[in-house]
Amino acid sequence: MLPPGAGVSLKHAHCAQVRAAPALPAFFEVHAENYLGAGGPGHRMLTWVRERRPLSLHGVGLSIGGEEPIDARHLERIAALVERYEPAAFSEHLAWSAHGGVYHNDLLPVCYDADMLARVCRHVDQVQDRLKRRLLIENPSTYLEFESSTMDEPTFISEVLARTGCGLLLDVSNAVVSCTNHGRDVQAYLQALPLDAVRELHLAGHAVETDVDGRELLIDTHDRPVPNRVWALYEQLLPQLGPVATLVEWDNDLPDFATLCREAAAAERRLAAVHSTLAIAT
Numbered sequence: 310m311l312p313p314g315a316g317v318s319l320k321h322a323h324c325a326q327v328r329a330a331p332a333l334p335a336f337f338e339v340h341a342e343n344y345l346g347a348g349g350p351g352h353r354m355l356t357w358v359r360e361r362r363p364l365s366l367h368g369v370g371l372s373i374g375g376e377e378p379i380d381a382r383h384l385e386r387i388a389a390l391v392e393r394y395e396p397a398a399f400s401e402h403l404a405w406s407a408h409g410g411v412y413h414n415d416l417l418p419v420c421y422d423a424d425m426l427a428r429v430c431r432h433v434d435q436v437q438d439r440l441k442r443r444l445l446i447e448n449p450s451t452y453l454e455f456e457s458s459t460m461d462e463p464t465f466i467s468e469v470l471a472r473t474g475c476g477l478l479l480d481v482s483n484a485v486v487s488c489t490n491h492g493r494d495v496q497a498y499l500q501a502l503p504l505d506a507v508r509e510l511h512l513a514g515h516a517v518e519t520d521v522d523g524r525e526l527l528i529d530t531h532d533r534p535v536p537n538r539v540w541a542l543y544e545q546l547l548p549q550l551g552p553v554a555t556l557v558e559w560d561n562d563l564p565d566f567a568t569l570c571r572e573a574a575a576a577e578r579r580l581a582a583v584h585s586t587l588a589i590a591t
Contacts, residue, residue, distance in 0.1 A: 311336055311363055311397045311509055311554030315576035317569050318558055324354045326566035334573045336397065338365035338556050345386045355394065363397040365509065365556065366390065370412070373432045373446070374405035374419035388439050398509055398554070400445035400478045401436070403429070403466065420455035421465040426472075433473040445476045445508055450483040450529035452490055462487075463501035470506050477503060480511035481546065482539050482558075486527040495542065507550055512539055512576060513558035532561035534572060543576070547583040555580060 314335025319327070327333070337358050344351055358364065368387060371379060391399055404416035419425050437444050448466060460468075470477060479502065488495035514533035520526040535557065547553070557572040 311365055313552035313554055313580060315573040315580060316362075316365065316554065316556045317573050318556065318560065319355070319358060320560075320563055321351065321354075322563055323566040323569070324350075327354075328357070330566060330570070332570075333362055334570060335577070336363040336365060336554065336556075338367050341366045341368045341387055341390055341399070342370045344390055359394050364394055365398040365400065365554075366394070366396045368399065368401040369416070370406060371401050371432070371436060372405045372407040373401050373436070374403060374417075374425065374429055375407050375432075376405070376428070377408065379432050379435050380407070384436065384439055391440050391442070398445055398478075399440060399442060400447055400509065402447045402449060403469075404449050416449060418449060418451045418453065418455070421458040421460045421462060422455075423459065426460075426465060426468055429469055430472045433469060433475050437473065437475065443474065443476050445478040446470070447478040447480050447511070448483050448487075448502070450480070450486040450527075452526075452528075454491060461501070463498060467501075467503050470503050476508040477506040478509045478511065479504075479507045479546075480513075481543050482511060482513040482515060482535070483529060485539055485542060486515055486529045489525060489527045492524075496545075499542075499546065504546075504550060507553055510543070510546075510550075510553050510555040511558055512543060512555060512572075515539075530561060531558050533559075535575070540575070540579075544579055547579060548586065552580045552583060 312335050316336035316338055317334050319337040319339050344355060402416050406413050406416055433444055484495055484498055488498050512535045513531045514535055516528040516530045518526045518528060555576045557576060559569055
């Protein structure tokens, strides 16, 4: 399990800065698919980090919601990576990204109905059986929905967790993005989720645009600081969740490592405050 502190994504551009940093964040997270090769500088750096801090592997290519079976070769490569580094957590997205042998550079939405529920549960079971560990499923950021859905997203996620025993990676930024785009109450959305299954939180920046009807449209860009509305929601969630491992995601238009660490420190201060409050209460 990840420690109840703030972590950051490990980026190749930051490797020298990470090695020279006077202090490191509580943990590091990497996209698993960037490390499926056998060796090279990336693995040397990941080994250096793993010797010093817990590691979270975040998958982006298993296509959990895909119509086709999980790619067995891809899953074997993920399993080898997990066995090599023994991460504190492994997570994937509630989305699909492959069909008919074509792999899309995107995480695409799924229809929330009984057939999809059975498919996602089957795929989650397959991944957990092979990895011999609990998978964390991340709630998506979405820009459209299926009219044929027969349940809402929190209900769907709750059913997946109940049937498979997997955990929840709650991306607070994704919740803000999706609820804003679909005109929903983000507070109600969050309270409908199985919050007792949350094992990791994600925070990230998003772009603000306007759709064709003049309404606010949020794009999950991961290219800027965490906005105030996400921090505010995070602060409201923490007393209910307690100190939970929190990742600050920043994947595009990267700042220097010190800037990323300052974002993580902002999360760490909020985690420390709720930890102190809970300690006094007990």
